[in-house]
Every structure is written in structure tokens, then in C-alpha cells.
Amino acid sequence: MNINEKEDMLLAPYAAKSRNSKGRLHKNEKEHEYRSPYQRDRDRIIHSTAFRRLEYKTQVFVNHEGDYYRTRLTHSLEVAQIARTLAKALALCEELTEAVALAHDLGHTPFGHAGEDILNDLMLGHGGFEHNIHTLKIVDLLEERYPDFPGLNLTWETREGIVKHTTKYDKAKIPPELDPDLMPTLEAQIVDIADEIAYDNHDLDDGLTSGLIREDMLDSIPLWQKTKNEIECLHPGIGNPVKRYQIIRKLISLLVDDAYRETLKKLNTRNIKTIEDVRNSKTRLVDFSESFKDERAPLRKFLQKELYQHYRVNRMSDKAKRFIEDLFRTYIKNTSILPQVYQSKITNEETKYVVVCDYIASMTDRFALDEHEKLFNPYKKV
DSSP, rough: OOOHHHHHHHOTTTTGGGOOOOBBTTTTTOOOOOSSSSHHHHHHTTTTTHHHHGSBBBSOOOOOGGGSBBBBHHHHHHHHHHHHHHHHHHTTTHHHHHHHHHHHTOOOOOOHHHHHHHOOOOOOOOOOOOOOHHHHIIIIIIIIOSSSSSSOOOHHHHHHHHTTTSSSOOOOOOOOOOOTTSSHHHHHHHHHHHHHHHHHHHHHHHHHTTTTTTTTGGOOOOOHHHHHHHHHHHHOOOOOOOHHHHHHHHHHHHHHHHHHHHHHHHHHHOOOSSSHHHHHHOOOSOOOHHHHHHHHHHHHHHHHHIITTOOHHHHHHHHHHHHHHHHHHHHOOOOOGGGGHTTTTOOOOOHHHHHHHHHHHOOOHHHOOOOOHHHHHSSSSO
């Protein structure tokens, strides 16, 4: 049984299938005999340099603050796991789903959204900076692994899923070649909602572990309190940390289950039969129910106020912006201190800004901190 026959047997008619792919950026590459195009995309992402760097890039807490907090790498793995669960339940392409999930944060700067914000400010007048667009640039151009083409030469569908990744933090200007007016595949839409689920629950877990938020602060949140009561009834006398893990595990299950049921409902009520129906839909099909959005809202507001705006998080974000601005202005003023490989890419004043931006965006947290120390501490060896 070949790849197309397997997909016809296992996948829903509105799923992304290999035979319907719009192909790769560089068309001369042949597909594999028994690995699907989307499986190859996923594997290329996993083996990329940009993916390995995610281990030392901030999720909420900077890398040096502790070894057990989420990083961009563990966050991406958790998003992929949640997304695969939904994709399998909905008979969608797990390989495409996983490829988009694992790639969705490749373009993040050091120090999380603080780094992205300051780089965007510094690049005003030079194209700005947005991490989804930068992810696309990484997979299309910046990764150097193949003799016949730059980048990873991913399929159109994976590239589309990357650039159409949409959360409250993402405002990418989608290139015309990737059909900005059409909805992405259901597989890509699943990644968006899996990202939200991971953010809510794993950031909550890290916030409690750090002590920035306490469990008693959450007792006023109905969804937390209801879930906590259920766990305590199921496991009388249960203590922490197991109780906390069980509460968060249950919250993830509730979110996944609601998204699954609401998506099935929308697929049926809107009579979605083909991938063309998905693309031509006026709104996204993968979503939470309105009632669950209302139930979830107080928890999200709590995290925004008590964790993301905590003074310690704000202090680190402010410090990170100053680090990155120092690096940026120093490199722009004197490009001779850049590594030779980056110097060689500068051809004029405009490319100077782009190259410096690309270099800083590629840094991990600890590399950026070390680089700042080398450039500004006269006692540090360079």
C-alpha cells in the first residue's frame, strides 16, 4: 500500500493529503518512496540548527533562572503533543500538524516576546521584525544543510501553516504566494489552539513552581476551583505536587475535549466536505465553544495580570530589551566586530540592518548574555 492509499484509508476527506500538496519551494527535489512530504518536513525541522537553539530560548523564565522551567523547545514539544492528539481524533494529517507545531517558534528571538518587541522597534524603517515571518525566512533561506538549495525546502502547506500561525502575539503580514485571504488547513488551525492550551496550562505550572503565583490566589478562579474539587473528590487526601499536576492535567483534557467537540460540530453544521471548503470558510473551524471561552476567560486574565505582568517578569523583560538594544546599536555602529560569516553578507546600508537583526534573532538567551558581557565588560575575554 503506497502513501496515497494509506492516507485515503485513514484521513478525513477534508484533511491535507500528500497528493494534493502544492509542492516545495524548489521544485526539482524528488519525493521519497515511503516517507510522506509532510513527514520529511517534520524530520527536517527536528534536525535543523534553529530547532536545537530553542532549548535555550525563553518561554516565560530566562534560561539561567532554573533548569526545570519550560523553554521554547519544551513548549514546542508540548504543543506538538496536544496538536497530534486533536489531529488523530479528527482524522487529520498528524505529520503536517506536527511539522507546523515543531516549527511555529523557530523564529523567536532570545528573551521571548520582549526580544521580539525591541527588535521590531529597532527595525522600524527597515522592514520591522515579526517572528512568524522570521520563521519562514529561516526555513526558506537561513538554514544551510543542502547543496542544491538554501533553507529546508519545506512544502507549501507547512510554510503556510507557519506564517498563518495566529495567537494574540502574532500579527504576521502574509506573503501573497501563501494565499493570505484563504484559511489555512485544519492541521495548521489545530496548532494555533494547541499553542493556546499549552500556554495556559504550562505557564500556570511554571508560575506556581516559581512562587510568582500561589495556589490560594487561584481559588477565586471558577475553572480552577471546579477542577481542583473534582481532583480532591477522586483522590481524597492527595497532596502537592501530585495534586497540582493532576489539576493541570485535567485542565488540559477539558480544553482539548471542548476544542475537539466544537470543531466536529462546526465541520458538520457548515457541511465541510473537502479541503477547499476549509480554505474558503469565512472563519476558523478549529475553536473552543463560546460557553467554554467564557469559563476560561478569568484564568487567562489572571495569568496576564499575576504572571506575565509580575514585577520580576517585567524587570527581566526590561533588562532583556536593554541587552538587545545595546547589541544591536553596537553592531550597527561597527560591523567589523560581527563574525566573518555575517560580515560577508553585508552589501549596503540596508542589508547591514537585516544581517544584524538576523544575527541577534538567532541567539539563545545565554549566548546573548555572554555576548553582551564580552562587548561591554572590559575584563571579559572576547
